[in-house]
Amino acid sequence: MTPGARIQAAIELLGEIHGGTAPADRAAAAYFRNRRYIGGKDRREVLDHAYGVLRRRAALDWWLARIDIPFADADRAAIERARVIAKLLLIDGWSADRVAGSFDGGQYRPAMLDQQERRLVKSLADQPLNAPEQPQSVRLEYPDWINDQLVDVFGADLEKEMSATLDEAATDLRVNALKATRDQALAALARDGVEAAPTALSPLGLRVKGRPPLATMESFRSGLIEVQDEGSQLVALLADPKPGMRVVDFCAGAGGKTLALAAQMQNKGKLIACDVLQGRVDRAATRLTRAGVFNVERRGLSSERDPWVKRHAGSFDRVLVDAPCSGTGTWRRNPDARWRLKPGDIDELAALQRRILESAARLVKPGGRLIYATCSLLPVENTHHLAWIAEHLPDFELVPLQQVWGEAIGTACPVAGETLSLTPARNGTDGFFTAVFQRRAAVPAGTEAA
Numbered sequence: 001m002t003p004g005a006r007i008q009a010a011i012e013l014l015g016e017i018h019g020g021t022a023p024a025d026r027a028a029a030a031y032f033r034n035r036r037y038i039g040g041k042d043r044r045e046v047l048d049h050a051y052g053v054l055r056r057r058a059a060l061d062w063w064l065a066r067i068d069i070p071f072a073d074a075d076r077a078a079i080e081r082a083r084v085i086a087k088l089l090l091i092d093g094w095s096a097d098r099v100a101g102s103f104d105g106g107q108y109r110p111a112m113l114d115q116q117e118r119r120l121v122k123s124l125a126d127q128p129l130n131a132p133e134q135p136q137s138v139r140l141e142y143p144d145w146i147n148d149q150l151v152d153v154f155g156a157d158l159e160k161e162m163s164a165t166l167d168e169a170a171t172d173l174r175v176n177a178l179k180a181t182r183d184q185a186l187a188a189l190a191r192d193g194v195e196a197a198p199t200a201l202s203p204l205g206l207r208v209k210g211r212p213p214l215a216t217m218e219s220f221r222s223g224l225i226e227v228q229d230e231g232s233q234l235v236a237l238l239a240d241p242k243p244g245m246r247v248v249d250f251c252a253g254a255g256g257k258t259l260a261l262a263a264q265m266q267n268k269g270k271l272i273a274c275d276v277l278q279g280r281v282d283r284a285a286t287r288l289t290r291a292g293v294f295n296v297e298r299r300g301l302s303s304e305r306d307p308w309v310k311r312h313a314g315s316f317d318r319v320l321v322d323a324p325c326s327g328t329g330t331w332r333r334n335p336d337a338r339w340r341l342k343p344g345d346i347d348e349l350a351a352l353q354r355r356i357l358e359s360a361a362r363l364v365k366p367g368g369r370l371i372y373a374t375c376s377l378l379p380v381e382n383t384h385h386l387a388w389i390a391e392h393l394p395d396f397e398l399v400p401l402q403q404v405w406g407e408a409i410g411t412a413c414p415v416a417g418e419t420l421s422l423t424p425a426r427n428g429t430d431g432f433f434t435a436v437f438q439r440r441a442a443v444p445a446g447t448e449a450a
Contacts, residue, residue, distance in 0.1 A: 001042040004102040004109030007084060009038065010049035011110065014080040017050070017336055024054060024336040040213060052091055053083045054335040055166055058138045059129050060086040067123040069116065081110065085120055090129040096121045141166055141335075145343045146328075149378050157425070161377075164425035169332035171208040172199060172429075174228040177263045178292050182206065188219040201427070202233040203409060204260075223290040228256050231329075231422045231429035235322065235373045236260035238401075238420065238434050240408035243268035245317040250274050250360045252298075255284030257322055262293040271296045272316075276303060304356045313362040318369050321360045323353045325374035325381050329431020332424055350380050354388055361393050361439075370396060370437045375430055377423065382433035386419075389437065396437040404436045 001009070017027045028050070032043055053060060060083050069082050085103075088094040099121055105112040113121065130139050137144040140162035154161045173196065175185040182198060185206060189196050194212045199205030206225070214220045214227065236257045241247045243266045249258045252273035262271050275281045278300030288296055301308065326346055327337045357372060364370050372389075374381050389396060401420055405413035415421070420434040 001038065001045075002106075002109060004104065004106060006042055006045045007049060007088075007102055008108060008110045009035075009042075009046045010053075011077065011080045011084050013046060013050045014053055014083065015076045017054070018080070019076050023334060024051070025334070044211065049084060049087065051168075051335065053080075053087050055168075056087070056091060056129060056141060057083070057335075057339065058141045059134065060090065062134055062138045063090065063124060063127070063131075064120070067120060069120060081117065082120060085113075085117060086124055089121065089124040090127060096125045142331075142338055143341060146341070146346075146378075149346070149380065153377060153379055161423055161425045164423070165331040167332055167424070169229070169424075169430065170428070171211065171214075172228060172230045172233070173206040173208060173214075173225040174202070174233050174260060175204045175206065175225060176223055176259070176291050177204065178267065179222070180224045185219065185224050188222075188224050189217075192217040192219050194219070199230045199233075201414060201429070202230045202237065203411075204237070205230045205233050221290070223292055226256065226259055226287070226291065228260065229333075229430045231427070231432035232256060232375075233260060234420065234422070234429075235371070235432060235434050236264070236320075237408050238404050238436060239264075239318050239320045239369070239371045240404065241265050241269070241271075241318045245269045246315060247318040248272045248274060248316050248320065248360070248363055250319055250321045250363075251323055251356065252284070253277075253280050253322070255281070255287055257320065258284060258296060259287060259291050259293060261318075261320070262288075262296055263291070265295060267293060267295045269295060272299055273297070274299050274301050276301050304352075304359045309359050309362055314365045316363045316365060316368060318371065319360050319363045320371045320373070321356055322373045323356055323381075325349055325353070325376040326378060327375055328377040329375040329423070329433075332430065346378060346380055350384070353381060353385065354392075357385065357389065358392060361396065364396075364439045366439050366441045368439050369399070370439065371434065372437070373432065373434045375432055377431040382421070382435075383419065386435065393437075395440050397440065399436045399438050401436075 103110040175182045195209040196206040258273040281298040402413045422429045422432045
């Protein structure tokens with residue numbers, strides 16, 4: 001592909017991302033699936049253009065508004081063209097002539113710049129991406145309405161933490177303990193030409209250098225490794241399922257943590273992967289087979305209060321609730337997610353999380369553990385639930401993080417506090433929260449949820 005053709009493809013991809021409901025990664029996968037003629041190198045260039053816009057959309061839109069580009073009257077393609085033009089000038093440092101040369105109307109390349117776009121190029125040439133007069137929320141790329149919640153959690157560290165969400169996330173791998181040790185996985189990756197190093201916190205983690213095509217490599221196809229952020233690996237490790245236990249992954253999704261739990265269980269015992277989206281748990285079948293996992297039952301639920309939960313009350317040693325959340329901790333790898341959030345979403349999600357916790361807690365047997373996790377940075381989805389659990393689930397008590405870490409991982413706990421809170425700036429992972437509760441061996445009468 002020519003440079004201009006890659007730009008045109010990025011404009012089309014951004015139109016599908018912003019014009020649809022699917023997250024950017026799924027929209028991109030569908031876009032390239034329908035255009036298999038686009039090779040790996042060209043695909044990377046197209047994604048770099050598109051994700052460059054997604055990561056700095058607020059700053060780009062601020063400049064477009066400043067020079068009075070009328071978004072309200074423009075169609076989707078015109079909006080995305082303007083954003084890409086602004087990205088080339090403000091982020092990539094292209095000259096006005098180079099931009100015009102790529103928008104030349106040639107085959108597969110963008111149409112020639114119109115009069116408004118030529119004015120845009122002239123106005124933005126040699127400007128900095130971040131101007132002193134930009135609001136903090138624009139400079140740090142988050143919705144202005146969420147500012148108070150971010151200040152509550154980060155305080156003076158807000159700029160450092162939000163700046164970290166602008167960076168591209170590293171590629172982390174989890175070694176599949178059913179098939180390899182970490183040293184064996186490192187050796188296999190080296191044979192595939194991949195440079196990796198052990199992660200700092202997860203004893204099963206590897207951090208890859210660069211962006212190798214992992215899916216094409218033998219180490220991946222044979223199931224030695226799975227792509228999984230180090231923070232997500234720690235959530236599964238802290239669940240601490242033992243071989244022979246009965247375990248539920250209550251919000252299993254595509255099965256990343258299910259795979260990790262199964263490996264910790266050494267394929268011994270029973271692991272139920274549940275989700276209200278049957279298609280998601282069904283799609284996990286390929287991953288389970290590749291990983292050599294055979295102790296998992298996949299189950300779709302009608303809702304968090306599916307009758308299956310009541311029928312199996314009090315019969316599981318571990319119940320992991322990786323709850324639906326705002327995803328604020330994943331903004332590095334899902335930059336479009338920050339603009340999909342609406343002001344009322346957080347409270348709705350917090351209410352849903354409490355309903356899920358209340359129902360899933362019924363599955364835990366006396367002496368068993370309930371593990372609550374989110375990939376959110378916001379207290380309303382994390383620590384604010386602790387008081388609610390103490391009031392509404394009085395037969396559950398919080399197990400201190402240091403105790404859980406020692407039992408599950410065996411090293412000195414590197415994080416202070418009773419619960420786990422990871423952030424991109426402080427820990428180099430996605431943002432994750434985890435709290436572990438144990439059900440008292442003697443359940444007080446009348447405390448079961450109906």
